[in-house]
Every structure is written in C-alpha cells, then in structure tokens.
Amino acid sequence: MDALFIASTMARRGLLTPGDPVRVARQFGALGRWGFGLAGELRQAAARSPRRIAVIDDERQVTYAELLDRSARLAAALPVRAGDRVGLLCRNSARMLGAMIGVATRGADVVLINTGLSGHQLDQVVQGQGLAALIHDDEFADRIAGVPHRIGGTQVDELIEATPAGLTVPPERPGRTIVLTSGTTGVPKGARRPTPGGFSPLCSVIDRIPLRAGERIMIAAPLFHTWGYAGMQIALALRATIVLRRRFDPAGLVADLGEHRVTALVAVPVMLQNLMDVSTAYRGLRVAAVSGSALPGGLATRFMDRYGDVLYNLYGSTEASWVSIATPADLREAPTTAGRPPHGTRIRIVDGQIHVSNGMLFEGYTGQDTAGRTEVCTGDLGHLDDEGRLYVDGRADDMIVSGGENIFPAEVEDLLAALPQVREVAVVGVPDDDWGQRLAAHLVLRPGERLDAEAVREHVRRHLARFCVPRDVLFLDELPRNATGKVLKRDLPRNS
Template sequence: MEVGVSLAYAAGDGSVPLLDETIGENLARTAARYPHAEAVVDVARGVRLDYPAFLSEVDGLARALLAAGVGHGDRVAVWTANRAESVVTQYATAAIGAVLVGVNPAYQQAELDHVLRHAAVSVVLAARSHRDSDYGRMLAEAGRAGWQGGAVLFDSGGWAEFLEAGRRVEESRLTAAKAAVAPDDVFCLQYTSGTTGAPKGAMITHRSALNNGLSAGRGLRLTERDRLCVCLPFFHAFGIVASNLACTTHGAAIVISAPGFDAAAVLATVERERCTALHGVPTMFIAELAHPDFDSFDLSSLRTGIMGGSPCPQDVVQAVAHRMGMSELTVGFGMSELTSLTTQTRVDDPLERRYGTVGRPLPHLEARVVDAEGRTARCGEVGELVVRGYSRMAGYWEDAEQTATAIDADGWLHTGDLATIDAGGYVQIVGRLKDMVCRGGENIYPREIEDVLHRLPDVVEAQVVGVPDPKYGEEVLAAVHLRPGSDLDEDAVRTYCREHLAYYKVPRHVVFIQDFPRTASGKVKKRELRDALAARLGAAVSG
C-alpha cells in the first residue's frame, strides 16, 4: 500500500496493551477489585446485583449448563427481551467456553428454525413469550422441523429445576471447565440482520470482544462510579460488547431500563438510577428528545455515552449533547463482523470532529478507504471502508464462501459502507454501497441529503432512497416524519434543499410518513422502505 498523509488510511494507537485473558477471568478480577460496586440493575424486574453477587449468579448458571451436558464449544442460545438473565447467560456461557447465540426476540418461526439448525444449538434459554409470540410453542415446532436441542423457559418450574441441578455440580468440575477456556476461543455467534439474505453467524472471540468492550469504556472514561443505562438489545453487539463488556471491564453498572426500547422508561431510569451514561442508535435518541414529557425528567447525572449503529445526523448529535447534558457524548461506527465498535470520537476531540465524524480507529485497528479496484483512495475521496485488526471476526460460522467474500487475502474486512478519511484520521460515513443513488450518471449519497433535512426544525426523522425513474434511471425520494402540528409541505422541503444542495441532489419526490420499517435493533430497513415507497409512487403515477 502506498504510504503518505494524503491517503485515506488511519490506524489506532498500537502501544496500548491488549488484554490476554478470557471474559470469565476478567469478570472475576473485576468482582474482586470492586466488591461493593453494582454490576447489574434490572429496573422492570426489581433485580439489583453487586459484582460478587453477579459473579455468583454467573457461576450458578454455568454449573447448570454443565449439569445439562453443555461442553466447551457447544452453542447456547438466549431468546428473550432484555432482562438480568440475559446478562447472566452471556457471562455464564463465556465462563465455561460455550458459545453464546443471541436470538432476536422478533424472530418468526422460519428465522428461528434457521438459526437453531444452522448453529446446531444445544440448549435455548428463553422467555415464555414475547408480544404475540408463544416461544414455547415455537421452540416445540423447531424441534419438529429438525432442530435437536433442548429448551428451558425462564419463570417456569423447569427453570428452577435447571438451576437446582447445577447446585449438585462439584466446584472442581466448574474450575476445570473455566481453565479450559482460551482467549482465542469463540465467545459468540453474532447473527447479522439478514437484510441481504439468510442471517450469517459472525464468530467473535473472547479476545476481540473483551478488548473491544475495554476500548469502548476507555473512550467514555468509565470507572466503577459510572452507571450505563442500557436500552439496546442483548442479541446485538452494541448491547453485549460496547455496553455490557464496556461496563464489566471497568466495574461500572449495567442498568437495564426496560425489556424493550421505551423512551419514557429510558428517561425515567436515568433520573431514578442517576445514570451517568446512555447508549443508543439515533432513532432512540430522537424518540427520547421528542417525548412530550422530556423537560420534566432530571437528566443532570448524564455525562457520556455512545451514539452509533446507523448514520448519526449532526444536528441530532448536537441536540443530545446539549439538551440531555451529555457533554462527553461520543459517536462511533461498528458492525457485527467487527465485534462492535471500530471507530469512536474522543471526548477531547474538537467539536466539529465530535459531531461531524465517527472518530478515529480504536487501538490496534486499521482503517482505509478503497476505490472499486481496491486501491487506497485519497483523503476526502469517497470509497468503501475496509478494516483490519484484532476485532475482525474469525469468519462466518460454517460459511467459508461468504467469509472469503467479506475478508480479502490481506485480512481486510470489507464493510460495504461508503466513507471518507481525512488527514487527521477521522472517518465519516457517507452511506451504504447498496443504498447509493445513481441519477443520470451522478452518484448521490443519501446521508448528505438526510443531514440537510434534519436541520429543518419540524423534521423528526428523514430517510432518503432512490426509486426507479424512466429518464434518469433513479430519482431521489425523501421520506420525512414531521413533528405534530407541522404545516411543512413538499414545496417547502424542496426549496430548503435547493438552498443547500446541488440541483441533482434535491429530492424529486417527498413523502410524509409516521414511522419507518425497522430491525429490532432500531435500524431503518432501507430496502423495505425503498420497495414500499416505489410501489406507492408507481400506484400514484398509474392512478
């Protein structure tokens, strides 16, 4: 690779030592160091555990898994909305070298069947139900469809019996199981959202997850006095790594606001538990800021947090920092295949970098932007972001072909994200390769237009997609969610855009909608949105 400051390449600090231990070993050290610090608080269920009590719960579940025949490398799934048992399961599986498989609570039967069979899951620990889904019935159906594992439901007699069997496991057996775990063993299979096909299981090791969580926490300056309000799902890397492991590597508290995301519950939890940190994807923060009772909550304890998971509009970042009092808010970029966080702004970065970029690579990680031929781009040029380093997945579970597609011969993981890197090493995400709009030969990046739309005071959220057009191939469509009572119309939106964008980027179509299709982790399903709006537009034109 050509070397020079003008190239779009950046590397994190390589002098910071990486931890060479397992997640279980690290948790034991934290519990010994901070015996009086709270580890897990489940507000909805009234659970409150300090670090020694949390470690005891983890060991108890680890024993139960051993009693059930779970061994090193066996896959154990957890299928539930957020609750304390989710966190206990994460650390119990890690303690004995089993592989955690987080299952999306929103999965329907076909999706569940795929993950359970694909990962050959031995045991599922699950809630009894979620919304209108009967998990017990669905798990039984998965068995009839060919899955050969077993299931234990929380809040059932079977769960009590399961834990009781673990109490009969000798300490020496648990000790031996823990000793057999190595830092490079797989900690979890992080299944992708499946928006481009069947979900794929990214293999994440203890080393990568532990060090990524440690780096995220360092970026926030976490200590044992911090309390992180967690509203992100625990089947997602943002939840289990950048949230949970960021806390347990620093002795901070994991405070679960509610089983699922609820803006009012988040705000109330921050107030009642005096949380100092809060993570979320932009749509979560937007919902919190837009809550009608927002001004009635005392958020004065908040200091820091991470906004990430999808493109972060600069105006939203600024509003969160100022209105929520998060003076040390950071913005990050990551993905399942890179464990979680890859870049992060620092609390001492200049404001324009903190609010307008996703920061620089974390320690020991490299990032560069490449063109269509794989050549390193120049600073400021748009291309695909590729990343290399310890946090890169070990590969996709049982899928060598997809692994070879994602990771090139030099070890770079191709993210599919369009980005720029400036001379200071700061990364800016422009959009997704597959979301780029090509209008009459001009490449248009939705993120740029979305940032402009978010500056309109009446706009709660905006998403931009490309829709078919007979003349230009594609045209720009803006889907806009307005604040209640707004009288903003299509002409006003276009007029504003014309004042801030080149003519060909101005949305040809403006559609006002109340909500967007989302994944369970809060990301907008752009393909589904594009298809629905294109069909709606086609019907309107033909009608």
C-alpha cells in the same frame, strides 16, 4: 509502547487503584485461569468487588458474587457440551446476562438472537446455526421449534435453584460468542466474535470514551446487538453496576437515570432521538455512548445542548468491532463526523470504501474459514478530512445512479433531517423508466408540524445539485425499524 498505553489508560480510568492485596491477587488470578472472555471478566469482577451491585433490572438486583454463583450453577445444569451452540432469545435482564456467562462457562458458544426476528427467520437461524439448545424468555415460547433443548426463563431459575454447586474449573475449550448480522436485507448471518487476548481492546475504547471503574452504566442498547454486547463486556471489565430494562421507554429511561444515579448511557442513536421528545432531561451523565447507525443530521448538537457535552459516537460493525470514535469536541466541530480511529486501529479508503484493521476483527461467518484475516471492508463509502476525521458517506450498495449521476442518499437525509419540522427521514432510490433510478424521500414530521412535498424539494434544490432533488416525497407516521433501531429501507413504501 503498547504496554505504556495500556498502563496509562488503566491508571486514568481507575483500574489500577490499590485494593485489598488478597482480592487483587484473586482478580488477576481469575483472568490468568479463565482469560478475558465473559467467564473470566465476571470472575475478576467478583474476586475484586464481590458485594458491589452487578445488575439492576426490572425484577431484581444482584451482586457480582451472586451473579457468579447463579451463572456457575446454570453452567453445571445445562444439557450441552463444550463446543455446542446455544441460542439466546432474550430481552435485556440479569437473567440474560447470567445465561450468557453460564453458557460461556460451560465452553459452549453463545448465539445472540435478535428478539425482532420473524418466526420464519428464527427457524432459519435455529437450523443454520445448528443450535443444540435455546434459552429464551417465556414470552417467546410459541415461536420456537426444532431445537433439541428449549429452556424458558422460569426454567432457568428452577435449574439454578436445583443445582447445588456450580462449575469452578475452566473448560478445555473457551466458549465463544456469535453475533447475528442485522438482517436488514435477508436472513441474518452468524459472525464469530474474537475473545480479547488482554487489556488492549478495552483500553483502546476507554481511552477515547472515558468510562471509569465502578461506573453506573445504563445499557439501553439490546444485549444481542454488537454495541449492547460490547457495552456489557466493558461494564464487566470495569466492575460497573449495570442497569437494564426489558423494553426501551424514553420517559422511563430518564427516570431510571436519576433514580439509579447513572453516570453513563450505552444506546443506539434512535434512542437519543426519542429522549429529545421527553420534556425533562437528566444532567448527571458523564458519558452517552452511541453506535449502531448514523447520527441523524443535527441530533448530536441538539442532544449536547440539552444533556451537556457528553456524547461519544462509535462507528463500527459486527465484522469490524470499532472503526472510529467521535468525541464531544469532534461532534461540536464537525457534527456529521464518525471521528478518528482509536489506538491500534488503522483506516484505509480504497476505491472510496472504508477498510479497517484492528485486534478485534471478527473471525468469519459461521461455516466459513477466514483464518489470517487482517483487514475488513465495512461496505460503507467514506472519506477523511484534513484533520484525520472520518466521514461515512453511505452504504456502497445504497448509492444510486440517476441519469448517469452518482447520488448518496445519506447526503440528502442529513440535509432534510436538519429541517425543524422533520423528526426523522429516510431517502432511497426507486426504479425510473427514464433515469434508471430516482430519489424517494420518506419523512416523519414532529407533532403539530406541517410541510408539503414541494417545500421539501425546494429546500434540496437550494442546497444540493438538481439530480439530488427527490421526485417522490412521502409523509409517514413512523419509519420501519428493526429491534436495534436501524431503518428497514426495504420496507418503505415505493410509490408516491
């Protein structure tokens, strides 16, 4: 049954289109020799479509053949051994993608580092992950210490130019990827990503999100983030043309979509929210796939009304990869749903918490042995409706108890986010001498809009139970967020 699912999905997405027999043989030979990791996926794409543009970024565009040549020569030049860990502190670019693949080609492990980390957090990551080397954009040079080998962006190009031949033989040990958790509550932990063992993981996603071979994909989500990294893996497997920009700019992104005839967008929800503030829209998208945080109330409907029914929302985590995918039809019918589990994924609700099993669960945090893991708890509370759609009710550790009543801040956030004056909102619990905890709502209004605290309370009072009414209502210019757009609730002001 799994073989039939894989074959039918690959056929529907254009991956079984006939081609030059020699190139097709080289393509599958590359996967056979190098596997389905980054090094193997690039090689199969270069074997089948060597002259296709692989990456367009702020500085250059490179074909698949050129990307393979650059990454192979960098692999030969790197001062590390198989099994070493190499940090990557870079913004989205062809150089970052080539470095990531070069490290994997060498058989070393890539540690993807959030560019928004403080200097103190970065030092802790360097020490905690035992980095043998760190490849970084030149702009971050003054934030790095304690690494045996530091290689800036300019040095990467120089190493490639000075190395006449690249590695052509697979390493004894395949390089792995370590993704850092978001670090919203402290020092990020390193989660070891598994290497796909075949086509099944790819097909599980593209069965629900209809990305096709040769797609032109803008990856706006950071490549160091689980979703940006996954988008890059999918794009390589599809021999797509990837458009990258070092920094997210809403108006610039809309312009890029049109200029490069982009057909698919990989983003995080806050980016869609910012796109809605741009006066022009691009109607050439087939797919806008988001992940990384919950869709704010009403955003799915507003986005599709403007860009068409192209929105797909993947709910997952660094540890679980994916849990469920909501299609445009799901989001039209139930805008707050996280969708249904894709092929090969199973969801259980245990004591109100979401548990998931699939073939791409993480292999544990660095320094921990979790061999044989078959299921993980996402740490989120959730429930299923009669149609089998999943709803995420909020983080288990976000639930507050006020006067003996359990309150989920996400329910209040969704209600307030639907107000036409509200651009974004975050609701948290704060200590209270009488009730144990009380709700505090933090709102960012749309330009030119006005709203007072009592109107906010009255809106909640009309729609939810009295204990859901926020005692504190604060109006902010913006919510504190990390580099992936996730709200840092610990940094919200705590008094009214």
